[in-house]
Amino acid sequence: MSALSKTNKKRALAGLSLLCASVALNACVTQPPSFGGGIDFRQARFNEISAMREYRDCRDHALELDREAQTKHDPAKYLASARMIEKCESKLGPDVADVATDERMRAYALTIQNHLKGGNIEGARENLDKFSTSFQGQxxxxxxxxxxxxxxxxxxxxxxxxxxxxxxxxxxxxxxxxxxxxxxxxxxx
Structure with a gap:
């Protein structure tokens, strides 16, 4: 009997050791690190890049209208170019307002000139006011x-x-x- 009880004791001790080791290992497991900040930053950066890519495509189309207006001396194309750049700018949204400021300033300045060349003096004045407000101090x-x-x-x-x-x-x-x-x-x- 004593041999059987030694075996039972060994099994019980091994089981207890296994249980303690299991509990100890479960206590040591930590939560995986949170990458929320990094992913959020990457997502925001991706959104900025996508918005600027769309803006540049839109602006390039407007610049093509401006070139046609210059070639043909067509006031209607100047106005169409100005309206298209205004539309490009309005699609950007406030989260991208600080991206590529100099590039956007030059494009918006073109809207003022194109309204003037197209004969829409009031539109040029309004855009000059918007320009001064949007790019304050620049x-x-x-x-x-x-x-x-x-x-x-x-x-x-x-x-x-x-x-x-x-x-x-x-x-x-x-x-x-x-x-x-x-x-x-x-x-x-």
Whole structure:
């Protein structure tokens, strides 16, 4: 009997050891690490890239309309190009508002010029206001160093008409200032 009880004791001890080892191993198992932050970042980045890809495709189509307008001197195509870029910009949404700012500024500036070339002065004024609001504190500069915003303000009549030095403090091309002063002189005389 004692041999049987030794075997039973060994089995019981082995079973108890196995049970303790099992409990100890289960206690040591940790939860897998959470990659939520990394995946969220990647998803957000993917969304930005996709949105910009769609924006660029849309913008490229609008630029093609602009080239056609220049070639054919067609005011309707200038307006169509401007509206298409506006549509491209509106599709972006606020989560992509800080992506490719300089590229988007140049495209939106084109809407202002194209509205002006197409004869829609009010549309050009509205877009200039939107441009100043959307890209607050930023400006584009022409090759001669003149300010895009100030040039458009002068051309669209957004600078005070009654001021004596109406164009003197504006960072506008000298030839444009001279021409506008000449026109103003002949309007009065």
């Amino acid at each position: 400006d584009l500069y022409f090759a001669d160093g003149s300010s895009f915003i100030q040039t458009m303000e002068v051309l669209l009549g957004k600078r005070g008409a009654g001021s004596i030095g109406r164009y003197s403090d504006a960072n506008v091309n000298a030839e444009l200032k001279s021409e506008l002063r000449r026109v103003r002189y002949w309007e009065r005389n």
